[in-house]
Amino acid sequence: MKIAKILSFMGIMAMTAVLIYGFTKGDFFEDGGELMKNPWGIVSLVDLYVGFTLFSIWMALREKNIPVLILWIAAVMILGFFAASVYVFINLMTSRGDILRFFLGDRKEEILLKERSGERGADHERKR
Template identity: 55%
Template structure:
């Protein structure tokens, strides 16, 4: 879990820095318009939102409450992989080193009961 925590912390720090830079130095709508005029900009956005959706599937599976699921997925779509990094960091700390708890969250025992003899 140390590696997951370290990478997640790096992700939170990097995303905080670039989000701050983007919001203070750029124009979201003007720059976004330029991005949509570039074929590789479109490819990048499709790639990004594919990643968001895949990560959202994990969140939806792992979380138990509907409000928690909606909250995390909504901020993932707004703040991107800043949210994913933060979510992974929190999941790593909450799991207390238990890989199964990290992956499955509160559903760990439910998942394991399906595969126990």
């Protein structure tokens, strides 16, 4: 998990640098308009927001606190992978090396309990 912490921290630093660069050297609305005129600009934005949405689904699966979840999703949709890198870094630090805690968050015990009790298998069988 040390490598993941380093990579997420590098993501924070890289995104901080490029956000500062973009806001100081570019015109958000003018450049955004140019991006929307380019077919590959549209493809890139759709790709980006599909990624944001998938990342948000993972956050929703691991977060129990709905107001906190809403704030994080808003941050990701507005600040992009800067916010996602911060979210990953914080959760890597607070999981203390527990990979299941990192991926499942506050729902770890709930999910493991269901797994152990066979609920997941029973639910899976009912869906068939």
